[in-house]
Amino acid sequence: PRLNSEDRLRSRFYEPLILLHLMDRNGELRVSRSPSEDQVTDHLQLRELRRSFLDQLAYVCDHVKGGDTVTAIALEALPSGVTFWVTSNTNFAVVTASFLQGILSTLQSLTFPPSDSATASTENELFQRCVDF
Numbered sequence: 001p002r003l004n005s006e007d008r009l010r011s012r013f014y015e016p017l018i019l020l021h022l023m024d025r026n027g028e029l030r031v032s033r034s035p036s037e038d039q040v041t042d043h044l045q046l047r048e049l050r051r052s053f054l055d056q057l058a059y060v061c062d063h064v065k066g067g068d069t070v071t072a073i074a075l076e077a078l079p080s081g082v083t084f085w086v087t088s089n090t091n092f093a094v095v096t097a098s099f100l101q102g103i104l105s106t107l108q109s110l111t112f113p114p115s116d117s118a119t120a121s122t123e124n125e126l127f128q129r130c131v132d133f
Helices: 005-023 042-061 094-108 116-132
Strands: 071-078 081-088
Touching: 042 071, 042 081, 042 094, 081 094, 094 116
Parallel strands: none
Antiparallel strands: 071 081
16 A cells, blocks of 8 residues: 555556556557658657647646646747747646746756756656646
């Protein structure tokens, strides 16, 4: 039995992930949103990477247990920078906005190219923030 609340929270995250991986080891059940391999360009790969990032970020922000809520995130490129548009079908909590700002600030602080130690440190920090959220 997992008595520690942090261990229980981690298991709620990893158990479904492992189950999905075991059920579809070869990725045959996944539906790709990208065009066929001969049509893929660097631009399309970047677009798909951006879309995947936003999907995962929205998933983490929609932390209410159950399937009654949804969160969506979009990007808008402006001359002054990038604007993240976030919406939810429920009240978007101040704690969620604060969490999202913290995640984006951490990612923005990365140098390019990041060192291996900086990458590992950032990954651990982001993982912990998501678990704590």
